[in-house]
Amino acid sequence: MSQTDTSAVPSESAQxxxxxxxxxxxxxVSADSRHKPDVARAADWVEARLRGMGLAVERLATxxxxxxxxxxxxxxxxxxxxxxxxxxxxPPDPLDEWQSPPFEPTVRxxxxxxxxxxxxxxxxxxxxxxxxSLLKAExxxxxxxxxxxxxxxxxxxxxxxxxxxxxxxxxxxxxxxxSDSSQFAPGVPAITYGLRGIAYYELFVEGxxxxxxxGSFGGGVTNPVNTLAKLLAALVDSDGRxxxxxxxxxxxxxxxxxxAEFARLPFDEERFKKQLxxxxxxxxxxxxxxxRRWARPTCDVNGIWGGYQGEGAKTVLPARAGAKVSFRLxxxxxxxxxxAGLRKLLEPLVxxxxxxxxxxHHGAPGVKFSxxxxxxxxxxxxIEAGFGAKPVFMREGGSIPIVGxxxxxxxxxxxLLGWGLDDDNTHSPNxxxxxxxFHRGIKASAALxxxxxxxx
Numbered sequence: 001m002s003q004t005d006t007s008a009v010p011s012e013s014a015q016x017x018x019x020x021x022x023x024x025x026x027x028x029v030s031a032d033s034r035h036k037p038d039v040a041r042a043a044d045w046v047e048a049r050l051r052g053m054g055l056a057v058e059r060l061a062t063x064x065x066x067x068x069x070x071x072x073x074x075x076x077x078x079x080x081x082x083x084x085x086x087x088x089x090x091p092p093d094p095l096d097e098w099q100s101p102p103f104e105p106t107v108r109x110x111x112x113x114x115x116x117x118x119x120x121x122x123x124x125x126x127x128x129x130x131x132x133s134l135l136k137a138e139x140x141x142x143x144x145x146x147x148x149x150x151x152x153x154x155x156x157x158x159x160x161x162x163x164x165x166x167x168x169x170x171x172x173x174x175x176x177x178x179s180d181s182s183q184f185a186p187g188v189p190a191i192t193y194g195l196r197g198i199a200y201y202e203l204f205v206e207g208x209x210x211x212x213x214x215g216s217f218g219g220g221v222t223n224p225v226n227t228l229a230k231l232l233a234a235l236v237d238s239d240g241r242x243x244x245x246x247x248x249x250x251x252x253x254x255x256x257x258x259x260a261e262f263a264r265l266p267f268d269e270e271r272f273k274k275q276l277x278x279x280x281x282x283x284x285x286x287x288x289x290x291x292r293r294w295a296r297p298t299c300d301v302n303g304i305w306g307g308y309q310g311e312g313a314k315t316v317l318p319a320r321a322g323a324k325v326s327f328r329l330x331x332x333x334x335x336x337x338x339x340a341g342l343r344k345l346l347e348p349l350v351x352x353x354x355x356x357x358x359x360x361h362h363g364a365p366g367v368k369f370s371x372x373x374x375x376x377x378x379x380x381x382x383i384e385a386g387f388g389a390k391p392v393f394m395r396e397g398g399s400i401p402i403v404g405x406x407x408x409x410x411x412x413x414x415x416l417l418g419w420g421l422d423d424d425n426t427h428s429p430n431x432x433x434x435x436x437x438f439h440r441g442i443k444a445s446a447a448l449x450x451x452x453x454x455x456x
Contacts, residue, residue: 013439016129017112019049020438021105023087023121024114030065030088030155039065039151042087046128046149053132055147060167062159065151069170071144072131078143079375079455081448082173083131084406085124085180086153089116090427097429110435117433118420123179124149126419126438130445137446142453146173153180157402164402164409174413175375175452176406179441181418184265184394186434189387189444191379192416194295194395195403197329197366199338203231204322204357205306205350212317222353224321225306231346231356232323235299240284240292242299242327244341250332252368254295261393262290294395298328328366328397335363364401369413378451379415385451386444387437417444 010018028042029035043059043066050057055070065088074080092102092115100106102115116122131145148171150160164171184190205224212221236242267290273281283292292298306321308314327338339360350356370376371393383391396416403414419441425431 012133016439016442017435019129020112020122020125021114023125024105024112024116025103027092027103028088028116028151029091030152031091039088043068043151046087049128049132050147053128053135060163062163064159067151067160067163068147068149069167070147070149072141072146074144075142075453078453079174080144080146080172081452082146082148082171082176082406082410082412083124083127084148084150084176084178084402085127086120086150087124088151088154089121090119090154092429094429099430102429102431107435111432112435112438113430113432115431117431118424119426119431120153120180122433122438123419123441126179126441127177127445129442131449133442134446134449142450145449146171153402160402161405161409164405168409171410173410174455176403176410176412176414177417177448178400178403178414179417179419180400181396181416182420182422182424183418183437184392186421187389188266189383189389189391190394190418191376191383191391192396192418193371193376193393194331194368195366195400195416196294196297196395196397197331197333197335197364197401197404198399199327199329199335199363200302200361201325201339201342202322202359202361203228203325203346204320204359205231206320206355206357207353208317208319211307211319214315214317217317221317222351223317224354225318227351227354227356228304228306228321228323231349232301232304232325234345234349235325240282242297243345244299244327244338245344246337246341247297247333250334250337251297252331254291257371258295259291262288262294265290265392265394293397295330297330297333298397300326300328302326328399329364331366331368333366335360335365338363362401364399364404366399367404367407367414368395369407369415373413374455375413375415375452378455379417379448381451382444382448383417385447386440386442388440417448419444 026038026042027035028039047068050070057070060067060069100113105112105114181192205228207222207224281289284296287296303324307318308316419437
């Protein structure tokens with residue numbers, strides 16, 4: 001090959017895809033101890049990439065999977081951005097439902113199919129490659145950029161919150177950037193400015209010391225399953241209003257601007273129902289489907305058990321029953337206050353002959369960030385540069401507890417910039433990421449650091 005022949009040199013896009021596929025081939029399943037060496041290998045891969053960009057890289061002390069911290073040089077008078085992501089992935093099971101092996105990246109119809117493609121290796125890598133591209137073009141960054149990349153997100157980020165608290169000075173920043181979510185729709189990029197929180201419980205109802213014959217004892221002994229059904233029915237009324245005392249005391253109402261923004265979104269309720277194969281939608285009276293999903297508190301029974309579950313009939317009065325219940329919370333609601341209200345509602349409803357135990361699990365408050373923030377304006381301009389369209393503003397019904405930790409511990413704004421799509425099969429077989437959006441995400445990321453510099 002002559003010195004002027006570049007036909008064998010891969011394009012930058014091809015190089016970016018090769019990097020993505022290389023990372024996706026590492027089966028870094030954090031929930032499976034057999035893959036502990038693979039989790040470590042993924043950490044090594046990301047660390048090598050960050051070092052290759054000339055960033056200062058270290059591993060934060062933790063008893064779990066490596067937490068990588070990297071940073072570029074400070075830029076006086078300019079904002080500091082911290083990029084968060086994770087290199088671990090969900091288990092690929094059930095394997096027989098994958099059309100191609102989960103750790104052999106396969107391109108079909110413009111999408112790459114592999115476990116971790118969109119959650120979160122592909123999205124996290126857009127920022128690594130966006131910074132790398134800008135460094136190649138400009139030789140230095142217009143702001144200081146820091147990376148915090150962990151390997152335990154899919155198992156609850158057990159050690160991350162402590163690491164953030166122990167390293168506040170090192171992680172100090174003005175804005176945190178997280179890409180681990182979705183656009184509103186294909187061709188409709190979005191900035192997510194709010195997340196619901198959560199309060200999760202198990203309810204246990206105990207009755208007689210053992211299962212009894214329902215013919216001999218029914219009508220004279222309290223049935224735990226009947227009791228549990230009444231308790232669960234008491235949680236929400238026919239208008240979709242949650243009956244826990246004090247539940248709505250601190251609920252932040254939707255603003256007129258928010259309701260107008262949601263109403264302008266290209267949401268097709270008929271398509272939504274068809275996608276889910278349901279013939280109707282329900283929820284709190286007086287609110288639209290998007291408002292209920294994103295910005296109103298909810299209550300859902302996540303699981304229920306009790307009594308005979310085998311084939312055929314067995315006339316039994318069960319000795320015990322249980323349910324798992326979650327409340328999705330909006331900003332200003334306190335999970336501890338919800339716990340106290342739940343006890344106040346349910347305990348007086350328990351009849352003689354039954355005992356109720358309420359076991360709280362994890363809880364996290366909801367978060368919301370100002371649409372008037374200059375960082376929002378910078379992200380809007382960057383996304384328009386990368387995707388060729390202005391982003392819409394949306395909220396998300398799910399919870400990302402670490403976002404609240406960042407806002408609280410670092411006193412920073414958070415930009416939730418999702419490049420994925422809602423049909424990317426996150427946590428499911430045939431997970432995918434659109435390669436066009438992968439490249440657009442890299443371009444938007446490279447533009448973001450320049451636009452954030454104007455906020456200084």
